[in-house]
Amino acid sequence: MHFNRRDKDDQFLLEIYKKLLYPRMVEDKMLKLLRQGRIGKWFSGIGQEAIAVGSTLAMQKQEYILPMHRNLGVFTSRNIPLKKLMAQWQGKLTGFTKGRDRSFHFGTQDYKIIGMISHLGPQMALADGIALADVLAKKQHATLVFTGEGATSEGDFHEAVNVASVWNLPVIFLIENNGYGLSTPINEQFKCKNLADKAIGYGIEGIQIDGNNILEVYDTIDRIAKDIRQNPRPVLLECLTFRMRGHEEASGTKYVPQELFDEWEKKDPLSNYEAFLIEEGILNADAIQKLKVQFKSEIESEVEEAFNEPEPTENASDEENDMYFPHQQEIILAETTSTExxxxxxxxxxxxxxxxxxxxxxxxxxxxxxxxxxxxxxxxxxxxxxxxxxxxxxxxxxxxxxxxxxxxxxxxxxxxxxxxxxxxxxxxxxxxxxxxxxxxxxxxxxxxxxxxxxxxxxxxxxxxxxxxxxxxxxxxxxxxxxxxxxxxxxxxxxxxxxxxxxxxxxxxxxxxxxxxxxxxDGYFTTEIGKAVTLASGNKFTIITYGLGVHWGLEYIKNNPQCGATLIDLRTLQPWDKEAVRNAVKQTGRVLILHEDTLTNGFGAEISAWIAEHCFEYLDAPVIRCASLDTAIPMNKILEDDFLAKSRLATSIEKLLKY
The missing domain is CATH 3.40.50.970 (Thiamin diphosphate (ThDP)-binding fold, Pyr/PP domains)
Structure with a gap:
């Protein structure tokens, strides 16, 4: 492996080595913990560290990186404390997700890292949006997003690269081609010789490099990033590498021929770079040993501290509330003037x-x-x-x-x-x-x-x-x-x-x-989660929304003595349970009307809630009036029969007979 130091001084080359060595030693520790049964799962990036470390060092700290689950070097090179990472991996309260998600499935604005979800491809579109925001804000930033060779078969890959190309977004799409998608070799995943050649179809630059050569990775990302900050456009970068462990440790490596391991072991990014620094007189055996002792002590200490971090406690209210970003809606009243x-x-x-x-x-x-x-x-x-x-x-x-x-x-x-x-x-x-x-x-x-x-x-x-x-x-x-x-x-x-x-x-x-x-006229807001009562009666209640509101109003207009209360929910999540409860109390009979099909339509949820919380007020079963459980036909005669409106009158008659 040939390393070209270009204009890098000894100190910088040494810092790169430290950034490369540290995640390898963390990985070694994780594998020991796995064998000891102290952790339950690990996705190893051993053999691929040069890509994560080299690319991260080439990006500016304020620029976003969207890594994947084998890119530990991204997180450590951005100087996230291992204790914090370990708390995340162990599901501790002090982890980035408070125990709600595992592995690297998290993001952090503090370190400008946006983690993946298990579906692999969707993070590439997020990179497009991040880069678009930078372009609109006139920030000269690049965005780096990782994907694997397997995910290049997903539609998400095509869509994201195509959008970035059409919109000239400064995104580096980095493909880690390690030869296998779990156990499926690349010859069973795609027909093209090089993944970098896919760039041709999008009218963008495609580059292939040795992903195990950390200086080549750094120099390539550095050059691309500097260029696209000034001249925004996407670049597709294929990094050839190999993972020396399984997809995750439980899957093993029996499906990989031994000769591949033998070949790629000689290309190990850490040992090769270490040998280069020794040859350059920047490192020696004593310095390496001192670094390893220092890192081992730090790793042991932070890992054990993380094990002692508190576990989350059960709190259903906190869990439900944290589904949403805190927001207290300000109701802005409408002006007194209006326009048709x-x-x-x-x-x-x-x-x-x-x-x-x-x-x-x-x-x-x-x-x-x-x-x-x-x-x-x-x-x-x-x-x-x-x-x-x-x-x-x-x-x-x-x-x-x-x-x-x-x-x-x-x-x-x-x-x-x-x-x-x-x-x-x-x-x-x-x-x-x-x-x-x-x-x-x-x-x-x-x-x-x-x-x-x-x-x-x-x-x-x-x-x-x-x-x-x-x-x-x-x-x-x-x-x-x-x-x-x-x-x-x-x-x-x-x-x-x-x-x-x-x-x-x-x-x-x-x-x-x-x-x-x-x-x-003018700017005003309507309260999300608040229903409105459009008609009041004491015989029965129609609960509906959307076009169903107009069907209900038409029925009431044509049957002025029907005694119906009509509730327009307006919002389905969250929905106004108090308005529904009050209406049920008032009339004792409920018809839920919606345009959607009957089975598992939203009316089923309202009906179940009423049965559970308002049973004592009911004088009849809750009736649902919905569209047929079929696809929607085009012909008007068939469509009219499909829609719930065609059964509204008979449904009300059925309700009132109880």
Whole structure:
């Protein structure tokens, strides 16, 4: 292995050695602890340390790095105390995740490190968002994100690299090619000769280097980072290396031919660099031994201190509260003047006012810039706010939701538009596993609103008409709002954008142009989690939201003596239990109405809660009126029969017979 010191002085070369030796000795200690049964799991990076250490030293301290589970050298090179890391690995209260997650699944703003989740690929889109925030803020920063050769087969890899390429984002996509994805060799994972060649398809630079040569790693990252800070663009860097242990220790290494171990042992990054320093007269055996004694003492001390750190205590309230970033909503009262507006125009108004209030707010979505969006909600926004903040995206929902989280991590707010709520399936993982869990895991906000044009009634068929809110009301960490009127559409969207937590904002596209109403002028907010009573009666209660509100109002208008109370929930997570309880007390009979399909629709949760908490007030079983348990047909006759509205009258009759 050839090392080129270039202009590095002896002291710097020695510091690199210390940074390389330390994580190797920590790894050795972890393996001993594993054999002793004192820890339960370990992902070893032995043989790959040069990549983590060299790249981290080449990045500036204020620049973000997004490593993976074999990159201990990133964390130690950023000088995170081993005691803190060990507390994290052992699930201690003083760990970064308070015992809620393991390994390197955490982030820390103090050290500008954003950890991965187990799905491997999603962190690459976060790097896009982080880099975009730097570009918008005119900071000359680079962002470094790690991935393995196996994850290059995932759609997340393609989406993130493509977005970074199209948007000229200063991201270094570093692929650690260690030959195996768990036990699957590279010849069973991809056909191309070199992963660096994938860069050609994205119109960016691709580089392949010896990932075990720490000076080559350092010099390459240093050169790339300096360049893209001045001339923002992504670079794909493939680092050839080999892991000398299993995927994790329990998996073993029997699937790897012994000759590979023999070959790569000769390329060990630590022993080769050590030999180079000895040859240069910078190191000698005594100095090496002194360093090892010093490090061993430090490691032993910090590991044992971490073992003595307190365990978390059971506290259900703390666990539930920590799903969300602390936020006390300020209710901003509406002005007394109002203007008649369509539902669609109220959403536009909310976005416009929020863009004025928050210069760090970015809107992203397909066709939303010059075209103004599929429904023209952002028409004219690029002229007013520029294409930096109103961004057309490639068709890649996962990357854009992930970029929204990256923007939030780096000090921005994001609104992501799904062209149709149905298309959210392609970004599902980012929403339910990244947006929803980030604050619970390591205390970081996820300041992202996902706009969801939803619902049927337009003859759009199975893939443009779904009411999929129940997919997300099941997920702790998300907030879900669903306005039924133009005024609420404006007030709830402004409130959602103000909220630093992830909010799914459902907007019914059937109402866009068919419903108008008075909308207060100016900036105001509607309380998230607060229902409204639209009609009062004493015979039965209809609990609903979205288009169901208008079905209920139509029924009451056509049956003025029916004696119905109508509750519009407006928010589904959190939802207004007190309003529901009071209505059940008042009437004793409850019908839950929603557009979504019956089985496991959100009405099932309300029904179960009423049965558990309001049973003594009931004079009849809770009845649910929902759409058929089928996909949504396109033909109007079939669609009308599918929708819950077609069964509303008979459902009410059934309820009142008890």
């Amino acid at each position: 507006k369509r539902y669609l125009d109220a959403i536009t108004d909310a976005l416009d006012l929020s863009m004025e209030k928050y210069p760090n707010l970015v809107i992203m979505g397909q066709d939303i810039a010059d075209y103004g969006g599929a429904f023209k909600i952002t028409d004219g926004f690029t002229e007013k706010y520029g294409k930096g903040r109103v961004r057309n995206t490639p068709i890649c929902e996962s990357a854009i939701v992930g970029a929204g989280l990256g923007l939030s991590i780096n000090g921005y707010k994001a609104v992501v538009e799904m062209q149709f709520a149905d298309f959210v399936t392609v970004g599902f993982n980012q929403i339910v596993n990244n947006l929803a869990k980030t604050h619970y895991r390591w205390g970081e906000k996820a300041d992202v609103v996902v706009r969801m044009p939803t619902g049927a009634g337009t003859g759009a068929g199975p893939f443009h008409s779904q009411s999929n809110e129940a997919w997300f009301t099941k997920t702790p960490g998300l907030k879900v709002v669903y306005p039924a009127f133009p005024e609420d559409a404006k007030g709830l969207l402004i409130a959602a954008i103000e909220d630093p937590n992830p909010v799914l904002y459902f907007e019914h596209k059937y109402l866009y142009r068919s419903l108008s109403g008075p909308v207060p």
